[in-house]
Amino acid sequence: MTKCVLVIDDDLGIRTITQISLKxxxxxxxxxxxxxxxxxxxxxxEPLDAILLDVMMPEMxxxxxxxxxxxxxxxxxxxxxxxxxxxxxxxQQQLTELPVRGIITKPFKALELVRQICLLLNWHx
Amino acid sequence: xxxxxxxxxxxxxxxxxxxFFLALTGYSLEEVLGKSWFDHFLxxxxxxxxxxVFQEVLEHNFHPHYQxxxxxxxxxxxxxxxxxxVLQDIAGKAIGTISIGEDITERYTIDRxxxxxxxxxxxxxxxxxxxxxxxxxxxxxxxIDPLSEEGxxxxxxxTEGTDRLVRLVNDILDLERLESGKVxxxxxxxxxxxxxxxxxxxxxxxxxxxxxxxxxxxxxxxVTVDSDRLIQVLSNxxxxxxxxxxxxxxxxxSVEPHTPENNPSFxxxxxxxxxxxxxxDQLESIFDRFHQVDASDSRKKGxxxxxxxICRSIVQQHGGEIWVESTVxxxxxxxxxxxxxxxxx
Numbered sequence: 487m488t489k490c491v492l493v494i495d496d497d498l499g500i501r502t503i504t505q506i507s508l509k510x511x512x513x514x515x516x517x518x519x520x521x522x523x524x525x526x527x528x529x530x531x532e533p534l535d536a537i538l539l540d541v542m543m544p545e546m547x548x549x550x551x552x553x554x555x556x557x558x559x560x561x562x563x564x565x566x567x568x569x570x571x572x573x574x575x576x577x578q579q580q581l582t583e584l585p586v587r588g589i590i591t592k593p594f595k596a597l598e599l600v601r602q603i604c605l606l607l608n609w610h611x
Numbered sequence: 612x613x614x615x616x617x618x619x620x621x622x623x624x625x626x627x628x629x630x631f632f633l634a635l636t637g638y639s640l641e642e643v644l645g646k647s648w649f650d651h652f653l654x655x656x657x658x659x660x661x662x663x664v665f666q667e668v669l670e671h672n673f674h675p676h677y678q679x680x681x682x683x684x685x686x687x688x689x690x691x692x693x694x695x696x697v698l699q700d701i702a703g704k705a706i707g708t709i710s711i712g713e714d715i716t717e718r719y720t721i722d723r724x725x726x727x728x729x730x731x732x733x734x735x736x737x738x739x740x741x742x743x744x745x746x747x748x749x750x751x752x753x754x755i756d757p758l759s760e761e762g763x764x765x766x767x768x769x770t771e772g773t774d775r776l777v778r779l780v781n782d783i784l785d786l787e788r789l790e791s792g793k794v795x796x797x798x799x800x801x802x803x804x805x806x807x808x809x810x811x812x813x814x815x816x817x818x819x820x821x822x823x824x825x826x827x828x829x830x831x832x833x834v835t836v837d838s839d840r841l842i843q844v845l846s847n848x849x850x851x852x853x854x855x856x857x858x859x860x861x862x863x864x865s866v867e868p869h870t871p872e873n874n875p876s877f878x879x880x881x882x883x884x885x886x887x888x889x890x891x892d893q894l895e896s897i898f899d900r901f902h903q904v905d906a907s908d909s910r911k912k913g914x915x916x917x918x919x920x921i922c923r924s925i926v927q928q929h930g931g932e933i934w935v936e937s938t939v940x941x942x943x944x945x946x947x948x949x950x951x952x953x954x955x956x
């Protein structure tokens with residue numbers, strides 16, 4: 487069955503290229519949200535297999551968005567993978583303690599992105 | 612380098628401090644002897660961890676080197692790097708500690724600022740790189756046909772990422788050169804109206820596209836400045852004003868002589884917009900590197916988050932000041948002054 491993934495990122499370029507990549511390489515359905523609030527609303531109504539969540543966003547950052555997703559019984563079981571452009575070791579260490587399935591560091595190549603998602607979620611390509 | 616020395620008994624009460632410690636913290640000897648180190652010199656958040664460290668020093672001789680902030684009499688925090696030694700009685704039983712400390716507050720602050728700056732720069736560089744790398748890999752691996760509609764979007768994303776990266780690198784280097792003093796202002800006597808007209812002309816196309824009217828009032832004066840740099844400041848402020856203004860609104864640039872009481876004469880430039888305004892708590896920090904009212908502004912508005920920091924540096928090098936006054940929902944006015952007589956003359 488086709489997977490449905492939601493990408494939450496405030497950067498239009500990253501949202502678009504992630505959508506194109508996942509659709510073209512894995513034929514997944516990809517929804518996009520430009521903010522944490524928008525992402526939470528979509529997560530409550532759409533049947534999602536995974537969420538790709540940007541860490542550094544204005545207004546509601548990725549960590550707060552994750553807290554909202556975890557607090558809601560409808561969304562708390564959706565596996566979340568963090569996307570982060572923060573590359574320093576201490577910054578990534580802070581993220582490893584969060585209830586997420588993994589962290590993908592930006593920048594990423596399109597093929598690698600699909601492989602990493604499959605690996606982190608135990609999906610067979 | 613002066614070092615501080617603190618001796619504590621087994622209960623953490625102060626038995627000895629050296630004169631430099633007293634000078635640093637602002638206390639007299641009488642005020643500190645016999646007092647609890649943990650109650651008097653540590654903030655509430657530091658107390659539990661540091662008390663535990665002290666116990667481990669006493670019991671196991673752990674933590675020969677440790678650093679923590681201490682509080683001065685005025686409540687200021689100073690970061691101290693300690694070398695700790697356990698004092699023992701003749702039977703080898705711990706009776707207290709003696710610690711030699713170096714005040715590393717300035718170094719610590721600079722290191723922290725550097726780490727924060729690297730973190731933000733890393734984020735700002737990696738964001739356009741992500742779009743570029745993913746887009747180019749799709750094309751390179753022939754996953755997307757460059758001639759298809761998706762291919763066009765992919766190429767456009769890569770191009771926009773490249774443009775943004777170029778702007779960012781240029782601004783980082785420009786700001787670095789300005790702040791390190793490697794750029795000397797090339798000042799000469801200029802007609803102020805020419806500077807204003809040039810800046811307005813540079814921004815006219817952008818304003819037309821955004822359907823915003825640019826208005827400039829002239830002053831018919833002359834001033835000694837680096838004309839390219841001053842036009843850079845004006846263009847940057849006008850560009851920001853246009854970006855954050857609603858359609859059909861007016862952005863006004865004015866310049867007039869300004870002579871505060873008992874102060875030399877300045878030219879006062881003002882760029883006024885009718886945009887969304889800036890919250891009061893951000894009127895200062897907006898001039899810091901990468902500090903925008905909304906962190907996504909740089910991406911949405913095509914800026915780098917360094918423009919106002921560059922403006923501030925240029926204005927300060929001319930001997931002037933820059934600031935903003937704003938009402939949320941009504942608009943902002945960015946002001947800057949330039950001395951009528953250049954500094955040093």
